[in-house]
Structure formats: C-alpha cells, structure tokens
Amino acid sequence: MSVKASLNTLKKMNEKMYPKLSADERSAMVIKTFVNNDEVQREKLVKSCPMVNYSESDHAYTVRIEASRDIVTVFIIQLLEYDKFISIMKILKGLDYKEQGFNVIKFVNEVQAFLLAFETFCEEHVGIASRDMIQAWYGYDERYIKMMEKINNFIDIYESNPDEELKGIWLKKVFLNTWKNRVKVR
Structure with missing residues (x-):
C-alpha cells in the first residue's frame, strides 16, 4: 500500500x-x-485503544526474578569469555606470556575476583548459593557448573590470593548496581 x-x-x-x-x-x-x-x-x-485491567504477580517479586535471571545470563556470558581465553592459554602453553606482554597473574586475579563477587552477590544479596542460582536459570545441564570448576582449577594452579579490591569492584559496579537499579533497593 x-x-x-x-x-x-x-x-x-x-x-x-x-x-x-x-x-x-x-x-x-x-x-x-x-x-x-x-x-x-x-x-x-x-x-481509542481499549483499556484492559490485568492481574499479575507482585511487581517486587517479578522484577527480582527477572533481574536474577538477567544477572546470571550476564555472568554466564562473561564466564564463557574467560573459559575461551583460558582454553587459548592452554593451547599456547609453550609460549612465554611475559614475552607476549601478557600478565597471567593479573588475568587470574580478575577471573578469581569475578567468581568471588558473583558468589558473594548470590549468597549475601539474593540468599542462595551461586551454583543453585546458575542451575535455577540454566537447568540441570552441568555444563556451566563444570566450566566453573574447570576455571577454579585453573586459578588454583597459580595459587593466587584473592584480590579483595577487584572483587569489591565487580560486586559493587556490576552485580549490586544492576540489582539495585532493577529492583529499586536503596
């Protein structure tokens, strides 16, 4: 037309x-x-659009459920990125990382801080274990849980102490900020 x-x-x-x-x-x-x-x-x-009244579950409950799903999705996407990077590192294990300008310990600290921040967020702010949070949204497919175990094993190889400052940044700027903005917690 x-x-x-x-x-x-x-x-x-x-x-x-x-x-x-x-x-x-x-x-x-x-x-x-x-x-x-x-x-x-x-x-x-x-x-002129007809007006309709709807009933829905409590809004506060609904936004928390949606926010938790979205946060886990973002977590999984970042986890996949780290897993990909770790896999590449293992393939290139024979190369001297320092010569390539790559700081392995800095990377390990970042990954460790990310995982710890997610774990803290889940347990202290949502009230459930991070493993349960992942399984709630991604079913009983153990793929992501196994990926976390594999990444934790990689971190353990380097015997790195957790970077609490970096963990705090992940926790505050990513997880808590998203949560507070979505559920309007003050």
Whole structure:
C-alpha cells in the first residue's frame, strides 16, 4: 500500500471505527502515522485503544526474578569469555606470556575476583548459593557448573590470593548496581 493510500485510509476512518481495530491493525496504523508524521491520527488511534485491567504477580517479586535471571545470563556470558581465553592459554602453553606482554597473574586475579563477587552477590544479596542460582536459570545441564570448576582449577594452579579490591569492584559496579537499579533497593 502506498503512502498516499495509507493516508487516505487513515483519514476516512471515523470515531466508530477506531475502537473496532484489532491489535495488529492498530499497531500497523500507529507505525504508519510515525512514517507520515501525522500526530493527530496517532493520538486518535492511541486514545481509542481499549483499556484492559490485568492481574499479575507482585511487581517486587517479578522484577527480582527477572533481574536474577538477567544477572546470571550476564555472568554466564562473561564466564564463557574467560573459559575461551583460558582454553587459548592452554593451547599456547609453550609460549612465554611475559614475552607476549601478557600478565597471567593479573588475568587470574580478575577471573578469581569475578567468581568471588558473583558468589558473594548470590549468597549475601539474593540468599542462595551461586551454583543453585546458575542451575535455577540454566537447568540441570552441568555444563556451566563444570566450566566453573574447570576455571577454579585453573586459578588454583597459580595459587593466587584473592584480590579483595577487584572483587569489591565487580560486586559493587556490576552485580549490586544492576540489582539495585532493577529492583529499586536503596
């Protein structure tokens, strides 16, 4: 349908037609009003949309569930990134990392701080173990739990002391900041 035909269709509509539009028709027409820069028609379409009352679970509960799922998803994405990097390091084990300008201990400290921050977040702020949090959102597929064990084994090889400052940064700036913004905790 051409822009001119769309404009004519919208202009021919009368007040009785607006409430009868289906959700598909109404949304398509509203999008066309943006294209045509027709604020008057857009307002008529929006204001004539039937109003419906819904019941839902407690909002505070719902946002906490959604936020926990999203935080675990971000955690898993970062975990996959670290796992990939560790796998590459193992493949290139024969190379001298210092010669390549790579600080292994700094990397190990970062990964360790990330894992500890997630663990602290789960236990102290959500009230469940990090392992349970992962399984809650990623089922009983042990892949991510095994990946964490593999990464922890890698960290143990370097016998690094946890970097509490870096852990605090991960905890505060990533996990707690996201949690507080989503659930509006003060």
